[in-house]
Amino acid sequence: MIRSEHLTKHYRKKLAVNDLSFKVETGKVTGFLGPNGAGKSTTMRLMLGLDNGSGKTLFDDKPLHSYARPSQVIGILLEAKAFHPTRTARQHLRILADAGGIHLKRVDEVLDEVGLTDVAKKAPGKFSLGMSQRLGIAAALLGKPKYLMLDEPANGLDPEGIAWLREFLKNYADRGNGVFVSSHLLSEMSQMADNVVVIGRGKLIADTSMAELIKNSGHSGVLVRSPKASALERALHGTKAEVHKVPGGLRVAGLSTDEIGKLAFETGVPVYELSQQQASLEEAFLELTAGSEEFATKEVKK
Template identity: 50%
Template sequence: MLTVRGLTKRYGGVTAVDGLSFEVRPGAVTGFLGPNGAGKSTTMRVLLGLDRPTSGAALVNGVRYADLPRPAREVGALLDGGAAHPGRSARAHLLALARGSGVPRRRVAEVLEEVGLAGAAGRRVGGFSLGMRQRLGIAAALLGDPGALLFDEPVNGLDMDGVLWVRRLVRALADEGRTVFVSSHLMSEMQLVADRLVVVAGGRLIADAPLSELVAAWTRSRVLVRTPDPGPLAERLRRDGAEVEPADGGLVVHGAAAEAVGDAAHEAGVRLHGLRREEASLEQAYLELTGAGAEYAAGRGVREEQREEREGK
């Protein structure tokens, strides 16, 4: 069980996390979704006692990480980009951590086997591929056989095999009754692994709900109409309660099925040249909800174009 309560973290003048509150429960995969820079890694680092909160609290099983008597037995973590000293072998890296956290040394061979690194145990980490480093990080997280796991962007840099392996592992860990908290900036990835989503943007909570609820709420369809007489049709559709926007060569209709739009056109005696249902993707909805990043990118694009114009290009 992870508890984040009114968490705020500032680095100098930059607010990375702004009044964030949520809980992560056992027995499910909870996705932590948000664009890069949304405060996901910071929240995880505070949960693990690496960074100090400016205010609020982030607790593991109701306790600050540093106050856990046997932290490795209660929570394991894979941090973004976190691996090991390049000069040390995978086995020595894990053995040191096992000794420090009071985990029996036989666990080292077990977790190396579990993540598929048994054959590379004696090799120095500096020669590992990105995928092998991620596996080593996951091995370190599993070392104490903990009841809670935090994975920060676990599929980053993995090939397809690795991605599938992480998805299966995450699911299996949750099915064993553990608390599993996985961050990602990809909605599509979260859709495949998460039971529940905590969505953040700009350090604030956007949503905290079961995945199915978010999918239902965020998936929207619209109907594109091509017609030479948009006026009467729009009026008719609005009367039926649909939302209508004018578009190039016709209308965009929200809140009405394509069939209903066709029938309405027929009854109003309006000519139709085209009628098409369009599904807005979940990814699209997510991008709009966490729009700060997208707006920034678009705004910058416009400014750059203006500057180029001023400079006489």
């Protein structure tokens, strides 16, 4: 398990990461979410010791620098274009293999794994963003690490690449490894991540399972459509339910469909629809991070 405790980072007067503590479990994909400027990349850099701040991060109860070969503990992809543009893709990976004490035959294995064998002898300066991401993923996989830390790995990937990445990361975690991945593609994240860490303005907002995050969203609940919604609302006030008016009816949280159906029957309220509504990750995310955007946009005028 990766355990980060009290990570804090100041940039002059600005507090970029504020006493952040969370964990990344093995066997699971942990999504790392936050609005732009929330401090996700800085947090990752702090975890790796690339930036100096306070707090600590332990990889299986040991700091990363206590391992003789850190790149065999964690593979990283923090920036897609982190390579010299005229050095061939293979040479780029060979340097990383040398530095990590990894056998050079792994270079061709990972190039094959990410589908870059054909361009192994090409300089990556003219690679598309998607190809650059694949090279970055190859670099992360080089040391067969127990943990992967990927910052926006799906950026620039084509749909086939995104699907491959999703399956790959899920399988990687299923083999007992830990995957910590940030992404703005929330639909992808919802299909991939088991756990989520959500931050806003450098502070922890949530560290929970994906299921819990969605279940606890205000957008989750039971949708009730009824011509006598007000009567049902009055009846629900005496229960533990949380009731919100939505177009066409009510959204009720805290009671099951059975309980609401029974109450409607007892109070003589006709019900046209009674369905369990699941919030999307996007709805849950927007709800959680409302007001914590560093660069908030204006509402679109219709």
